[in-house]
Amino acid sequence: MQILGTWLTEKGAKIERIGLFAALLIATTTILATAQNVCINPVAQGGFTLEKTRICLGTPVKITGTSANVSNVGYNYEYNGNGFPTTTLNQTTYSYTKPGSYTIIQVGSGGGLSTGTIACQQVDVLPVGIVRATARSCGNRVVTMSATLDDSNNKYDAYQINWGDGVVQSYTLAQLQARPQHTYTDTRNRTATIQGVYNAPASCGSTAFSMSVTPLATATATTPPVITQLKTVDADNITLTYQASSANTTVQLLQRDGSGTYVPTSQTGTSAGTFSVQTNTKQTQCFQLASQDECGTTGPTSEQVCSLALTVTASSKKNNLSWEPYQGSAPFRSYVIYRNGSPFTRFQTKASTTASDESDIQCGVQYCYTIEATLNNAAIGPTIVTSAPTCVTGVNAEAPDSFTNVLVSIEDDKPRLIAALPTASATTSYTMIVSRSNGGAFQQIGALTGNSFVDEAADPNAGSYCYQVAYQNTCGQVSAPSPTVCTVWLSSKAAGGIDWTRDSPFSTGEVDNYTVEVINPDNGTKQEIPAGTSIRYEPDPNDPVTSVQRYRIIAVSAQGVVSYSNFYKLVRQTPLFVPDAFSPNGDQANDVFLVKGATSDQFRLTVYSRWGQAVFSSTSITQGWDGTINGQPAIEGQYMYRIEVEDPDGNKTVRTGAVLLLR
Numbered sequence: 001m002q003i004l005g006t007w008l009t010e011k012g013a014k015i016e017r018i019g020l021f022a023a024l025l026i027a028t029t030t031i032l033a034t035a036q037n038v039c040i041n042p043v044a045q046g047g048f049t050l051e052k053t054r055i056c057l058g059t060p061v062k063i064t065g066t067s068a069n070v071s072n073v074g075y076n077y078e079y080n081g082n083g084f085p086t087t088t089l090n091q092t093t094y095s096y097t098k099p100g101s102y103t104i105i106q107v108g109s110g111g112g113l114s115t116g117t118i119a120c121q122q123v124d125v126l127p128v129g130i131v132r133a134t135a136r137s138c139g140n141r142v143v144t145m146s147a148t149l150d151d152s153n154n155k156y157d158a159y160q161i162n163w164g165d166g167v168v169q170s171y172t173l174a175q176l177q178a179r180p181q182h183t184y185t186d187t188r189n190r191t192a193t194i195q196g197v198y199n200a201p202a203s204c205g206s207t208a209f210s211m212s213v214t215p216l217a218t219a220t221a222t223t224p225p226v227i228t229q230l231k232t233v234d235a236d237n238i239t240l241t242y243q244a245s246s247a248n249t250t251v252q253l254l255q256r257d258g259s260g261t262y263v264p265t266s267q268t269g270t271s272a273g274t275f276s277v278q279t280n281t282k283q284t285q286c287f288q289l290a291s292q293d294e295c296g297t298t299g300p301t302s303e304q305v306c307s308l309a310l311t312v313t314a315s316s317k318k319n320n321l322s323w324e325p326y327q328g329s330a331p332f333r334s335y336v337i338y339r340n341g342s343p344f345t346r347f348q349t350k351a352s353t354t355a356s357d358e359s360d361i362q363c364g365v366q367y368c369y370t371i372e373a374t375l376n377n378a379a380i381g382p383t384i385v386t387s388a389p390t391c392v393t394g395v396n397a398e399a400p401d402s403f404t405n406v407l408v409s410i411e412d413d414k415p416r417l418i419a420a421l422p423t424a425s426a427t428t429s430y431t432m433i434v435s436r437s438n439g440g441a442f443q444q445i446g447a448l449t450g451n452s453f454v455d456e457a458a459d460p461n462a463g464s465y466c467y468q469v470a471y472q473n474t475c476g477q478v479s480a481p482s483p484t485v486c487t488v489w490l491s492s493k494a495a496g497g498i499d500w501t502r503d504s505p506f507s508t509g510e511v512d513n514y515t516v517e518v519i520n521p522d523n524g525t526k527q528e529i530p531a532g533t534s535i536r537y538e539p540d541p542n543d544p545v546t547s548v549q550r551y552r553i554i555a556v557s558a559q560g561v562v563s564y565s566n567f568y569k570l571v572r573q574t575p576l577f578v579p580d581a582f583s584p585n586g587d588q589a590n591d592v593f594l595v596k597g598a599t600s601d602q603f604r605l606t607v608y609s610r611w612g613q614a615v616f617s618s619t620s621i622t623q624g625w626d627g628t629i630n631g632q633p634a635i636e637g638q639y640m641y642r643i644e645v646e647d648p649d650g651n652k653t654v655r656t657g658a659v660l661l662l663r
């Protein structure tokens with residue numbers, strides 16, 4: 001393969017090798033087509049050497065030599081592995097602007113193969129972030145150093161600390177993170193430095209960071225940390241809220257073991273915060289806080305604070321509470337017991353261990369209790385210790401109060417009972433038991449959780465139904481039956497009137513008064529007729545309005561409560577008013593034999609002569625006989641008549657009689 005000549009075109013420090021690239025392009029057509037990394041298995045191998053393969057950011061990389069058989073070389077110091085580099089430099093030094101791992105590619109000609117050459121090497125550019133640190137002085141001239149680390153300064157091979165007293169020590173990253181300590185021989189003020197360094201071949205590092213150090217002969221006095229709240233969350237968890245004397249004080253949580261010794265837990269904190277502990281809260285658990293300075297020296301400890309475990313048992317109309325006396329070391333102030341979140345009772349004596357709650361304990365109702373101990377803490381205020389909530393369900397062995405206010409009324413053609421829950425047994429959980437009597441013993445017909453019952457099996461038109469209601473609480477106790485209530489049954493015992501039963505539908509007492517409700521079947525209009533305490537009503541037999549009407553009784557209690565009877569339809573013969581004589585003489589007085597009384601009924605009037613011959617007939621009650629036969633005045637005398645009336649319900653009334661015609 002022929003190698004094309006090389007032309008150099010200088011542009012500042014850059015040289016474009018047109019001929020060389022042409023040769024390389026011809027030689028590696030396949031590689032170019034796929035944009036492959038040309039550092040991998042080049043056709044002709046070039047060569048160069050680096051002064052250092054690891055350098056610190058800010059230090060130039062230097063090429064110190066090239067292969068003897070390679071000429072016309074150029075370099076790309078940030079080759080990305082994507083085909084041939086588009087630009088190269090002829091300079092042998094290069095400075096990077098940010099840390100990282102870079103590939104340097106050399107492009108040249110020669111190699112004895114009449115072809116272009118490739119050589120690649122990697123250089124690591126290392127970050128040189130300043131290692132900033134804080135030196136904190138503790139007692140006994142001990143100083144601890146805390147460094148602030150991030151990606152710019154946590155890559156060093158070692159960290160050198162010059163403590164300022166002639167002692168220089170090297171630490172690994174892990175050792176530095178553990179906050180190294182140094183003990184001085186005196187308390188003179190000094191300047192300490194810390195610097196990150198890289199080993200050879202880089203042999204460089206960060207700028208040294210300086211800080212002033214003043215060793216202390218004795219530790220600074222600190223105020224003991226304080227547990228401000230201990231709360232038992234549930235059977236397995238306790239939370240403790242605490243406050244330390246300063247933000248620089250480390251607080252370690254200690255827990256009392258079975259031998260009574262307070263041992264460290266794995267939990268530490270600073271300033272103020274909360275510890276969460278998983279433990280058996282049914283037993284008393286005690287805790288203490290120990291303060292530590294920056295050097296890990298243990299300082300003052302807090303008061304011992306212990307948990308409270310509350311036990312509650314239920315007996316008839318009474319809940320019994322017990323607990324162990326408070327065991328902590330802080331001065332005791334008081335106990336407060338809460339019932340369902342509200343204060344229930346208070347004790348001022350630490351030795352108090354029992355309490356009872358007999359305040360309106362209802363069967364089936366849940367009652368939850370907590371006990372709270374308040375401890376004196378002169379430093380920042382009281383310490384509060386709270387137990388976990390303990391809940392029981394109320395028990396009552398006594399029979400509940402019975403229903404005293406029960407009503408039965410006919411609604412939608414069915415008896416409906418409504419019972420007011422006894423005020424002394426006001427609960428959301430109960431069962432109402434309904435019993436019915438049809439003239440014999442009461443039999444249970446239903447049990448429900450509401451206070452209203454509809455007797456779907458009853459026929460209120462067939463007779464009166466009597467009921468009793470009992471109350472069963474969630475403890476299974478059943479009250480005595482309520483006073484009996486009975487439906488008002490409306491019927492007719494004798495023609496011409498309506499009758500109703502006297503048994504009261506009110507458990508509160510007898511009926512105060514009755515009202516007869518009359519419903520016109522033609523237009524639905526209603527009329528109410530006071531009936532007092534009577535249990536029978538007879539409509540006016542001469543009332544010409546209608547022969548069929550619907551009735552209902554409204555019973556009213558002394559408290560103004562109403563109860564309705566069933567509806568009853570009373571059928572009466574159509575009232576007819578027939579004169580026994582008329583005088584068709586033209587004097588405008590009784591000139592027509594006219595029947596009165598039927599309005600919307602079917603009507604027929606037939607008049608007969610004394611020989612039984614029909615002389616007049618009419619189907620309209622408003623059209624009577626004017627005393628003529630075939631247009632001629634009829635003779636005086638007695639005539640017979642027949643009246644037929646049929647009401648809208650098909651009830652027929654037939655009336656016959658005689659009328660005297662006078663001239």
